[in-house]
Amino acid sequence: MASLLADHGAVVVDADTIAHEVIAPGGPAHEPVIERFGPGIVDGHGQIDRRALADLVFADPAARRDLEALVHPPVLEAIDRRLATEAATDHVVVVVIPLLVEVGWDRADAVVVVDAPDDLAVRRLVEGRGMAEADVRRRLAAQADRATRLAQADHVVTNDGTLDDLRRQVDALWHTLLLRRSGRVSGH
Numbered sequence: 001m002a003s004l005l006a007d008h009g010a011v012v013v014d015a016d017t018i019a020h021e022v023i024a025p026g027g028p029a030h031e032p033v034i035e036r037f038g039p040g041i042v043d044g045h046g047q048i049d050r051r052a053l054a055d056l057v058f059a060d061p062a063a064r065r066d067l068e069a070l071v072h073p074p075v076l077e078a079i080d081r082r083l084a085t086e087a088a089t090d091h092v093v094v095v096v097i098p099l100l101v102e103v104g105w106d107r108a109d110a111v112v113v114v115d116a117p118d119d120l121a122v123r124r125l126v127e128g129r130g131m132a133e134a135d136v137r138r139r140l141a142a143q144a145d146r147a148t149r150l151a152q153a154d155h156v157v158t159n160d161g162t163l164d165d166l167r168r169q170v171d172a173l174w175h176t177l178l179l180r181r182s183g184r185v186s187g188h
Helices: 002-008 015-023 030-037 050-057 061-086 118-129 133-141 146-151 163-181
Strands: 011-014 093-096 112-115 155-158
Touching: 002 011, 002 093, 002 163, 011 015, 011 061, 015 030, 015 061, 015 093, 030 050, 030 061, 050 061, 061 093, 112 146, 118 133, 155 163
Parallel strands: 011 093, 112 155
Antiparallel strands: none
16 A cells, blocks of 8 residues: 555555564664574675564564564664654655554654555455465464554555555545645644
Protein backbone atom coordinates (compact mmCIF):
# COMPACT_ATOMS: atom_id res chain seq x y z
CA MET A 1 0.00 0.00 0.00
CA ALA A 2 2.85 2.40 0.75
CA SER A 3 4.02 2.17 -2.85
CA LEU A 4 0.53 3.19 -4.01
CA LEU A 5 0.70 6.26 -1.74
CA ALA A 6 4.20 6.98 -3.05
CA ASP A 7 2.73 6.91 -6.57
CA HIS A 8 0.50 9.80 -5.41
CA GLY A 9 3.55 11.72 -4.20
CA ALA A 10 3.84 10.67 -0.56
CA VAL A 11 7.28 10.41 0.98
CA VAL A 12 7.56 6.91 2.44
CA VAL A 13 9.66 6.20 5.54
CA ASP A 14 9.75 2.45 6.09
CA ALA A 15 10.70 1.07 9.51
CA ASP A 16 11.68 -2.31 8.03
CA THR A 17 14.10 -0.64 5.62
CA ILE A 18 15.56 1.34 8.50
CA ALA A 19 15.80 -1.83 10.61
CA HIS A 20 17.93 -3.36 7.84
CA GLU A 21 20.16 -0.29 8.01
CA VAL A 22 20.60 -0.33 11.79
CA ILE A 23 21.64 -4.00 11.85
CA ALA A 24 23.90 -3.73 8.80
CA PRO A 25 27.66 -3.61 9.38
CA GLY A 26 28.43 -0.17 10.78
CA GLY A 27 24.84 0.31 11.92
CA PRO A 28 24.20 1.16 15.56
CA ALA A 29 22.60 -2.21 16.39
CA HIS A 30 24.92 -4.49 14.36
CA GLU A 31 27.49 -5.28 17.04
CA PRO A 32 25.05 -5.28 19.98
CA VAL A 33 22.81 -7.80 18.17
CA ILE A 34 25.77 -10.07 17.41
CA GLU A 35 26.98 -9.76 21.01
CA ARG A 36 23.54 -10.79 22.30
CA PHE A 37 22.78 -13.59 19.82
CA GLY A 38 26.24 -14.86 18.94
CA PRO A 39 28.31 -15.25 15.78
CA GLY A 40 25.96 -17.96 14.47
CA ILE A 41 23.66 -15.25 13.14
CA VAL A 42 26.36 -13.75 10.91
CA ASP A 43 26.68 -14.89 7.31
CA GLY A 44 29.91 -15.26 5.35
CA HIS A 45 29.81 -11.60 4.34
CA GLY A 46 29.56 -10.16 7.85
CA GLN A 47 25.84 -9.45 7.49
CA ILE A 48 23.32 -10.53 10.08
CA ASP A 49 21.35 -13.44 8.66
CA ARG A 50 17.82 -12.22 9.33
CA ARG A 51 16.31 -15.65 8.85
CA ALA A 52 18.66 -17.21 11.42
CA LEU A 53 17.94 -14.35 13.80
CA ALA A 54 14.18 -14.71 13.25
CA ASP A 55 14.41 -18.43 13.99
CA LEU A 56 15.93 -17.58 17.36
CA VAL A 57 13.70 -14.74 18.42
CA PHE A 58 10.35 -16.11 17.31
CA ALA A 59 11.04 -19.29 19.25
CA ASP A 60 11.85 -17.40 22.46
CA PRO A 61 9.79 -14.40 23.66
CA ALA A 62 12.62 -13.17 25.93
CA ALA A 63 15.03 -13.21 22.99
CA ARG A 64 12.51 -11.31 20.89
CA ARG A 65 12.21 -8.65 23.60
CA ASP A 66 16.00 -8.39 23.75
CA LEU A 67 16.18 -7.89 19.98
CA GLU A 68 13.43 -5.27 20.11
CA ALA A 69 15.28 -3.41 22.88
CA LEU A 70 18.40 -3.31 20.69
CA VAL A 71 16.75 -2.46 17.36
CA HIS A 72 13.63 -0.39 18.05
CA PRO A 73 15.31 2.65 19.67
CA PRO A 74 17.72 3.36 16.76
CA VAL A 75 14.94 2.69 14.25
CA LEU A 76 12.61 5.16 15.96
CA GLU A 77 15.44 7.72 16.23
CA ALA A 78 16.10 7.39 12.49
CA ILE A 79 12.40 7.84 11.76
CA ASP A 80 12.35 10.98 13.91
CA ARG A 81 15.39 12.36 12.04
CA ARG A 82 13.72 11.72 8.69
CA LEU A 83 10.51 13.36 9.86
CA ALA A 84 12.45 16.40 11.09
CA THR A 85 13.94 16.71 7.61
CA GLU A 86 10.45 16.62 6.06
CA ALA A 87 8.90 19.02 8.59
CA ALA A 88 9.73 22.09 6.51
CA THR A 89 8.06 20.66 3.41
CA ASP A 90 4.44 20.28 2.42
CA HIS A 91 4.89 16.57 1.69
CA VAL A 92 2.52 13.95 2.96
CA VAL A 93 4.83 11.59 4.82
CA VAL A 94 3.81 7.98 5.28
CA VAL A 95 5.66 6.14 8.02
CA VAL A 96 5.33 2.39 7.63
CA ILE A 97 5.67 0.76 11.04
CA PRO A 98 4.43 -2.84 11.05
CA LEU A 99 4.80 -2.98 14.84
CA LEU A 100 3.23 0.41 15.53
CA VAL A 101 1.15 -0.83 18.46
CA GLU A 102 4.04 -2.78 19.96
CA VAL A 103 6.52 0.12 19.87
CA GLY A 104 3.96 2.67 21.01
CA TRP A 105 4.92 5.22 18.36
CA ASP A 106 2.46 8.07 18.69
CA ARG A 107 3.69 10.87 16.46
CA ALA A 108 1.30 10.31 13.57
CA ASP A 109 -1.31 12.78 12.46
CA ALA A 110 -3.37 9.79 11.33
CA VAL A 111 -2.95 6.04 11.76
CA VAL A 112 -3.84 3.89 8.78
CA VAL A 113 -4.16 0.16 9.34
CA VAL A 114 -4.02 -2.14 6.36
CA ASP A 115 -6.22 -5.04 7.37
CA ALA A 116 -6.73 -8.54 6.05
CA PRO A 117 -8.11 -11.64 7.74
CA ASP A 118 -5.35 -13.60 9.46
CA ASP A 119 -5.84 -16.69 7.29
CA LEU A 120 -5.48 -14.60 4.14
CA ALA A 121 -2.37 -12.89 5.51
CA VAL A 122 -0.87 -16.29 6.32
CA ARG A 123 -1.67 -17.64 2.86
CA ARG A 124 -0.14 -14.61 1.16
CA LEU A 125 3.10 -14.92 3.12
CA VAL A 126 3.33 -18.65 2.53
CA GLU A 127 2.61 -18.36 -1.19
CA GLY A 128 4.27 -15.00 -1.87
CA ARG A 129 7.40 -15.23 0.26
CA GLY A 130 7.77 -18.99 0.58
CA MET A 131 7.58 -18.87 4.36
CA ALA A 132 6.51 -21.91 6.36
CA GLU A 133 2.97 -21.60 7.68
CA ALA A 134 4.04 -22.42 11.24
CA ASP A 135 6.67 -19.66 11.06
CA VAL A 136 4.12 -17.12 9.81
CA ARG A 137 1.65 -18.05 12.54
CA ARG A 138 4.37 -17.80 15.20
CA ARG A 139 5.25 -14.30 13.98
CA LEU A 140 1.61 -13.21 13.94
CA ALA A 141 1.14 -14.55 17.46
CA ALA A 142 4.05 -12.38 18.61
CA GLN A 143 2.35 -9.23 17.31
CA ALA A 144 -0.62 -7.25 18.51
CA ASP A 145 -3.82 -8.97 17.47
CA ARG A 146 -6.03 -7.71 14.69
CA ALA A 147 -8.62 -6.13 17.02
CA THR A 148 -5.93 -4.17 18.87
CA ARG A 149 -4.46 -2.87 15.61
CA LEU A 150 -7.89 -1.87 14.32
CA ALA A 151 -8.65 -0.04 17.57
CA GLN A 152 -5.64 2.22 16.89
CA ALA A 153 -6.78 3.13 13.37
CA ASP A 154 -8.07 6.46 12.17
CA HIS A 155 -8.46 4.87 8.73
CA VAL A 156 -8.68 1.22 7.71
CA VAL A 157 -7.72 -0.05 4.28
CA THR A 158 -9.10 -3.54 3.76
CA ASN A 159 -6.70 -5.63 1.72
CA ASP A 160 -8.75 -8.75 1.05
CA GLY A 161 -9.54 -8.25 -2.63
CA THR A 162 -7.82 -7.40 -5.87
CA LEU A 163 -5.08 -4.87 -6.49
CA ASP A 164 -7.69 -2.67 -8.16
CA ASP A 165 -9.82 -2.83 -4.99
CA LEU A 166 -6.80 -1.80 -2.94
CA ARG A 167 -5.92 0.97 -5.40
CA ARG A 168 -9.45 2.45 -5.16
CA GLN A 169 -9.25 2.52 -1.36
CA VAL A 170 -5.80 4.12 -1.46
CA ASP A 171 -7.01 6.75 -3.92
CA ALA A 172 -9.84 7.65 -1.53
CA LEU A 173 -7.44 7.64 1.44
CA TRP A 174 -5.06 9.95 -0.43
CA HIS A 175 -7.89 12.40 -1.04
CA THR A 176 -8.78 12.30 2.67
CA LEU A 177 -5.15 12.83 3.70
CA LEU A 178 -4.84 15.83 1.41
CA LEU A 179 -8.05 17.31 2.84
CA ARG A 180 -6.76 16.73 6.36
CA ARG A 181 -3.44 18.38 5.53
CA SER A 182 -5.24 21.40 4.13
CA GLY A 183 -7.29 21.66 7.33
CA ARG A 184 -10.64 20.84 5.78
CA VAL A 185 -11.03 17.59 7.68
CA SER A 186 -10.74 17.48 11.45
CA GLY A 187 -8.10 15.36 13.16
CA HIS A 188 -8.64 12.04 14.89
